[in-house]
Amino acid sequence: MTDNLTHLQRLEAESIHIIREAVAEAERPVMLYSIGKDSSALLHLAQKAFYPAKPPFPLLHVDTTWKFKEMYTFRDAIPEKTGMELRVHRNQYCIDNNINPFDHGSAMHTDLWKTEGLKQALQIGKFDLAFGGARRDEEKSRAKERIFSVRSTAQRWDPKAQRPELWKLYNGKLAPGQSLRVFPLSNWTELDVWQYIKLEGIEIVPLYLAAPRPVVNRDGVLIMVDDDRFPLEPGEVPEMLSVRFRTLGCYPLTGAVQSEAMSIDEIVEELLSASTSERQGRVIDHDSSGSMERKRQDGYF
Amino acid sequence: MDESTLAYRRNRETGTNDHSDKDLLRFITCGSVDDGKSTLIGRLLYETQLVYEDTLEQLEADSKRFGTQGDSIDFALLVDGLSAEREQGITIDVAYRYFSTKRRMFIVADTPGHEQYTRNMVTGASTADLALILLDATKGVLTQTRRHSYIVRLLGIKRVVLVVNKFDLTDYSEEVFESIKDSYQTFAEEIGLEEVHYIPVSALLGENLVQRSERTPWYGGPSLLEYLETVEVTNESADLPFRMPVQWVNRSSSDFRGFSGSIVAGRVRPGDRVSVQPSGRGATVKRIVTADGDLPEGVSGQAVTLTFDEELDVSRGDVLAAESEPLLVTDRIQAQLVWMSENEMLPGRPYLMKLGSKTVTISFEPPRYVTNINTLEHLAARTLTLNSIGVCHIAVESPIAFDPYSVCRDTGGFIVIDRLTFETVAAGMIEFGLRRADNIHWQQFEVSNASRSQLMGHGSGVVWMTGLSGAGKSTIANLLERKLYSQGVHTYILDGDNVRHGLNKDLGFTDADRVENIRRVAEVARLMSDAGLVVVVSFISPFQAERNMARSLLPEGKFVEVYVDVPLEVAESRDPKGLYRKARAGQLPHFTGIDSRYEVPENPEVRLDTTKMDPAAAVEQLAEALASLGII
Numbered sequence: 001m002t003d004n005l006t007h008l009q010r011l012e013a014e015s016i017h018i019i020r021e022a023v024a025e026a027e028r029p030v031m032l033y034s035i036g037k038d039s040s041a042l043l044h045l046a047q048k049a050f051y052p053a054k055p056p057f058p059l060l061h062v063d064t065t066w067k068f069k070e071m072y073t074f075r076d077a078i079p080e081k082t083g084m085e086l087r088v089h090r091n092q093y094c095i096d097n098n099i100n101p102f103d104h105g106s107a108m109h110t111d112l113w114k115t116e117g118l119k120q121a122l123q124i125g126k127f128d129l130a131f132g133g134a135r136r137d138e139e140k141s142r143a144k145e146r147i148f149s150v151r152s153t154a155q156r157w158d159p160k161a162q163r164p165e166l167w168k169l170y171n172g173k174l175a176p177g178q179s180l181r182v183f184p185l186s187n188w189t190e191l192d193v194w195q196y197i198k199l200e201g202i203e204i205v206p207l208y209l210a211a212p213r214p215v216v217n218r219d220g221v222l223i224m225v226d227d228d229r230f231p232l233e234p235g236e237v238p239e240m241l242s243v244r245f246r247t248l249g250c251y252p253l254t255g256a257v258q259s260e261a262m263s264i265d266e267i268v269e270e271l272l273s274a275s276t277s278e279r280q281g282r283v284i285d286h287d288s289s290g291s292m293e294r295k296r297q298d299g300y301f
Numbered sequence: 302m303d304e305s306t307l308a309y310r311r312n313r314e315t316g317t318n319d320h321s322d323k324d325l326l327r328f329i330t331c332g333s334v335d336d337g338k339s340t341l342i343g344r345l346l347y348e349t350q351l352v353y354e355d356t357l358e359q360l361e362a363d364s365k366r367f368g369t370q371g372d373s374i375d376f377a378l379l380v381d382g383l384s385a386e387r388e389q390g391i392t393i394d395v396a397y398r399y400f401s402t403k404r405r406m407f408i409v410a411d412t413p414g415h416e417q418y419t420r421n422m423v424t425g426a427s428t429a430d431l432a433l434i435l436l437d438a439t440k441g442v443l444t445q446t447r448r449h450s451y452i453v454r455l456l457g458i459k460r461v462v463l464v465v466n467k468f469d470l471t472d473y474s475e476e477v478f479e480s481i482k483d484s485y486q487t488f489a490e491e492i493g494l495e496e497v498h499y500i501p502v503s504a505l506l507g508e509n510l511v512q513r514s515e516r517t518p519w520y521g522g523p524s525l526l527e528y529l530e531t532v533e534v535t536n537e538s539a540d541l542p543f544r545m546p547v548q549w550v551n552r553s554s555s556d557f558r559g560f561s562g563s564i565v566a567g568r569v570r571p572g573d574r575v576s577v578q579p580s581g582r583g584a585t586v587k588r589i590v591t592a593d594g595d596l597p598e599g600v601s602g603q604a605v606t607l608t609f610d611e612e613l614d615v616s617r618g619d620v621l622a623a624e625s626e627p628l629l630v631t632d633r634i635q636a637q638l639v640w641m642s643e644n645e646m647l648p649g650r651p652y653l654m655k656l657g658s659k660t661v662t663i664s665f666e667p668p669r670y671v672t673n674i675n676t677l678e679h680l681a682a683r684t685l686t687l688n689s690i691g692v693c694h695i696a697v698e699s700p701i702a703f704d705p706y707s708v709c710r711d712t713g714g715f716i717v718i719d720r721l722t723f724e725t726v727a728a729g730m731i732e733f734g735l736r737r738a739d740n741i742h743w744q745q746f747e748v749s750n751a752s753r754s755q756l757m758g759h760g761s762g763v764v765w766m767t768g769l770s771g772a773g774k775s776t777i778a779n780l781l782e783r784k785l786y787s788q789g790v791h792t793y794i795l796d797g798d799n800v801r802h803g804l805n806k807d808l809g810f811t812d813a814d815r816v817e818n819i820r821r822v823a824e825v826a827r828l829m830s831d832a833g834l835v836v837v838v839s840f841i842s843p844f845q846a847e848r849n850m851a852r853s854l855l856p857e858g859k860f861v862e863v864y865v866d867v868p869l870e871v872a873e874s875r876d877p878k879g880l881y882r883k884a885r886a887g888q889l890p891h892f893t894g895i896d897s898r899y900e901v902p903e904n905p906e907v908r909l910d911t912t913k914m915d916p917a918a919a920v921e922q923l924a925e926a927l928a929s930l931g932i933i
Contacts, residue, residue, distance in 0.1 A: 004536050005602050007325035007406040016604035017563045020548040024617055024658070049561075049604070051592035053553030136397050143396040143411075163725040164395075164420055164641055166427035167714045168563065169655050173723035187408055189399045 008196055015042075015184040016049040017168060018147055019131070022182040023049075023056060025172030026129035030122070033059040033078070033086065035071045036248045037204050038133035041193050042185060044202045046131070047082065058085035060130070062121055064113035065090060066101065066250035068226050074205045081203075089121035101252045102231055109250070122179065129172070129180045137189045147186045153177035191271055198264040207245045208267065210259040214238035221255040323401065326534050329410040329425045329458070331449035332435030337466050341435065341504035342398060342411055343376030345526065348511045349400045376504075395425045404530045419452065419674070419688040420641040423728055426456035427714065430534055433525075435464045438471045438501070442484050448674045454492050455637060455690065455730070457707060460532060461489070462498045464525065469503040473516040492677070498532075500525050538601040542626035543567035543575065544704070544712050546657030547619045551606050559590055559606040560615050562658065565711035566704075567623060568600045569607070574624040577615050578702035583624050584609040618659030620702045620712065628702040628712060631734035634695050637706075638668075640685035642719070642726035646693075647813050648684065649820045650846050651853075652726070654697065656715040662698040663717070664850075669693065684813050685727070694735060706730035720846050721900070750856075753833035759790050761833045762932040763826045763855055764923070767842045767902060768865030769894050770880055771872035773911045773919070777865060778839040780920045790835055790933050795822055797840040810891045816847055823851035830859060835932060843899040858930060863923065864905040869894050871912055906930070 005013070023029050031046060033039050046055040059082075061075060079086045093099075094113050101109040122130060136142050146162045148170045163171050172180060185193070197204060215222045216230075216238050223230075225238045230252065232238070243256035244267075261270045332338040398409040410425030412418070426432065432453040436446045453461060463485055471477040482499050489497050500509060501517055502525055508514035511526045523531065544566040551559040569575070573586045589596040590606040599605045607621065615621070622628050640646055648667045653660055670679040671691035685691050706713030717727035754760050764781070766774045778794050785792045800822055801808070808814040819842055826836045842848055852860040872894065873881040884892035891897045902908075907926045909919045927933045 004324055004534075005600075007323045007401075010325050010602060013563060013602055013604040017548070020561055020604070021658070024549050048592035050549075050551065050553075051606070052557060052590070053551055137399045143398060144394045162394075164424040164716075164728070166424055166716055166728045167710055168565070169714070169716045171655065171716060171718055171723065171725045173653070173718055175721075175723050178723075187397065187399070189401075189406075191401070192406075 008192065008199065011188055011192060012045065012048070012196070014168075014187065015045045018170065018182065018184040019046055019049040019055075021168075021170050022129055022131065022148070022172060022180070022184075025170075026180070028125065028127045029057040029129040029131070030060045030087075030125060030127040031055070031057055031131040032118075032133070033061050033075075034133065034248075035061065035067065035075050035205060036133070037193055037197060037208060038135065038185060040202050040204050041188075041196055042131065042133045043078075043082065044200060045184060054083050057131075058087055058125075060121055060125070060127075061086065061088045062114055062117045063088050063090045064109070064117070064250050065095070066109075066113075066252060068205075068207055068224070068248065068251045068254075070207050071205055071248060074203075087121070087125065089117055089124070091117040091120060100229070101250060106253050109253070113250075127179070128174060129182060131182050131184060133185050134183045135185050135188050135190070135193075145183065145186065147183055148172060149181045149183065150174075151179050151181060191268070194264060194268050194271060198268065205248060207248060209263070210242050210244040210261050210266075212240045213243050213256065215241050215243055215256055222258070223254070224251055224256055226251040323404060323406050324534060325406045325408065326431065326529060326532070327408045327410070327429050328431040328433060328529070329412060329422070329429040329453075330433045330435065331412060331422060331453065332433075332464075332466075333445055336435040336437050337504045338411070338435050340376045341464070341466065341502070341510070342409060344504055344507060344510060345409075346398060346400050347376055348507070349402055349526065395421045402526070402530055407529065419448075419690070420639065420728075422449065422452050423456060423639045423641075426453055426458055427710070427728065429456075429458055431460040431462065431529075431532065432458045433462050433464050435466050436481070438465045438468045438477055438481065441481050442488065444675050446485070447488060447677070450489065450494060451492055451672075451674050451677060454494050455639075457710060457730075460496050460498075461494055462500060462525070462528065465499065465501045466504050468501040468508065468517070469506050473501070473508075473514075475517075475519045478517075478520070498522075498528060500528065536601055538566045538709065538711075539568060541566035541601070541709055543569045543573070543621070543623040544628070544709060545569070545605075545607070545621045546659070546712070547615055547617055547621060548658045549617060550615065557608070558612075559588075559608045560621065561604070561606040562621070563604045564599050564601050565657075566601050566709050568598055570598045575607075575621045576624040576627045577613065578620045578622050578628050579630045579700045580614075580619070581627070581630075582613065584611060584613050618657070620657060620659075622702070628704055629734050630700050630702050632697045632700045633735040634697065634701075634703070635669075635732045635735055636693060636695055636715075636729040637690065637732060638665075638685060638693050638717070638730075639690050639728045640687060640726065641728060642724060643687055644719070644726065645687075645813070646685040646727070647816045649850070650816045650844075651720055651850050653718040653720055654695075654701075654715050654729070655718060656701060656703060656731075657712060659701065660718075661701060662720075663695050666694040666696070692732070695729075703731050703734070705733055707732075720849075750831050750833065753831075757791055757833045759835070760932045761830045761835055762859040762861060762927075762930070763830050763851070764835065764837045764861045764863060764927065764932075765826075765842070765848065765851060766837065766839045766863045766865055767848060767905075769867060769869060769872045769899055770841055770892075771875045771877055772865040772867040773916060774839040774841075774865050776916050777909065777919050777923070778837045780916055781923055782837060784920055784924060785835060785933065788933070791833065792835045792837060793829055794837045794839060795826055795829075812891075812897075815843070819844075819847040819851060823847075823854050826851070827854045830855065835927075841893050841899070843893045843897065845900045845903055848902065859932075861907065861927065861930060861932070862902055862905040863907045863909060864902045865909050865911060865919075867911050 091113055099109055099112050136145060146165055151157060214225045216225060222243060241258055242260055244259045244261060245254060245256055261267045330338055330342060396411045398411060400407050410429055412422040412425040434449050465478060465481055478501050501520055502509040508516055509524045511524055513524050545562045545564045547560045547562045549561040551561050569586055571586050571588060574583055575586060576583050586607055587610050588608045589599045620628060646665055648665045651662050651664050654663045668682045668685055668691040671682040671689050673680055674690060704712040713731045715729045716725050719726050766778060768774055782792050782794055805818050805821055808818050826838050829836045848862060876882060883889045884895040893899050907923055
């Protein structure tokens, strides 16, 4: 056995260290579970961190009712597969007012269902620490995010109030009203996550792999028509194309890429020659430059 | 995109698709805004990664809006993140970047070079294997170059690359390069940097960055990226004695009890003898459990769970160590500290220290010296302020197990946490343990506090009255003492004003002096209480941490915190000594309630609301409380 660990072994060990440290310091931890590939990797790491015991916290899905059908199928199988509790929260205000991306726009839809919904869910569960699957390479403003990120009472992120993080030492102490978001995948890149998924045989939602799916073209973005809530133009018929998704979210807000990649190997291959970043498929990012930073200050992940 | 970049990418694309067996190099970049650091990192990212089309479009748009390179792409914008700082044109925090080549994955900690951001550089350096120190070839070795180098040395980074940037502006002159190299080498040896590599580059034009430049034929060394890809990174900590701080006790079932943590040094095998520190009990390792199956050997860098042959009392915060080479154990240490908070260090006040997985209460002695990081001179100081670096003695509440930082980062590096705000206020590196606490033995005498109380005919303790100036502390203290005296109780009053005329007349009113003021009074009160007296302390004592410190000096039940509660407006309207008027006029700085805060007691034994009762009634309530506590 060689003493030098590979970069994936080092990333895995670091994430396990972070997860154990966070759980040891928190009173009521929870893991945000978004059904995506990063969540799958994070959940896998949490299981490894506490093996042979189960992770000592529940999973939380902040639902918008607008996810892909296949995501819900995948999510609903998780409690049985892992033996962990899965809580699902939907913002009642959004249900009552039928908030949706078509009538209210992507920004308001995301703000009310996800940002507000997350705040509600954390408050209801009285969680003082929430794990998230965000990575620093996802977006420029995330490059400075801490691994242990302190939130104020209003769940807001204040770039100036963040604590310096040295060595392997994380400060998990909280003043009254404060809570923590912890990001064990901070140092992973998109490629690392895929290689890890392949190496460890982690299950992912099949939407990440190419298959013929019904799509329409909206302003150059391919949107999958996943159910009959999608307002088609008069006479419009969705086209069957071989597509896959690089990120998963609400189906009307998630752009598909045309692809023949039907295995994880092929995804990695595609990724190495890709010419656009994974966030391009997210309709929400294109509002304006610096938009992620503002959303994060408001409490979005 | 130029030819060399294309060639580089082609090379990369034909390379193996399986990147899962690469290794990892973490490095820090230090340099000022003007050294072209962001340009250098931006260019490294651009040339090694496939910078995506949408990112590139954004970059072109941003270059026109914010860029400093006219119509050309401003690579610095690839790395400048937050919009606030983008508009200011400077980087204000530590940012982490990721790129990889066929051989290696790189994590870059990008830190700014301003003096006021020492803490960011220290943070970035704490996890780095290697440091890139940038300087401007036209300016040579500057004060800030020395500063960055000193911090790199302080944090124990062994490999340093001096990147002589903007080399195009010196016409690629060998003489300039040699002269910079000579002057830096002298300095590096002076501060103890052993391994320095020198590379002339132009980040702006990409010379010697990815490909070796044709403009510097005399140089003959690798390009920066070649160097980073090939510099040897061995797992040096694997050769140290075994160390694993316990993070978590894993009880998955009644018959499984394992101890989870990250191995930070050395290696461990089933059958090895380990010692649980600081207690020093020994045990034999049975299994090294992971989700991928039991390991025949665990090595530094791995996160594992150990089980033992026998039942063992181990908890979070303990360190498992090679029995033949245990850690040092002490309750007093000397450490280098980097202060990272706007609030200065208060010697004597309790803070928390997190070392490995253990969090303990500590207090600082005034610094032995601080280091001027521009001149490296040692200067006298009474405290540490934001971004200052100094050496302190630290008293630890209970013994800790440690290695000197120079031996092992993860068992010798710690953070300091404020007990009220919980902000991380400092980073520390242990130099050595002090044995003084071991040498002053506590003399045991036969006459005890209990026997003295028997003679006195009553119990003893400290009645600590805290509250704003003008709350009525002195009035109540006076009445209380008269009442106790008439009952035959032996008493003494320690009054804030009176003590300042004698014992504490050398102290002023800064936060640091106030803490020392309280510490001395608390010590005197402890001695008097031990002698058998009921001591009444009448002190504004505005900070909870100091009141807690006073409490910690006394046995359980002997400290009675009395909050003399009054709203600021009422105290100010009473103003018996005319002090509020002076403070409002700006003649009394740091006056509690006006421009210095008063922290309301969290859990006082007694709260006296002086707006609802007169002093006599307050004394009655207080006397009842003392009786029920068994003090009188």
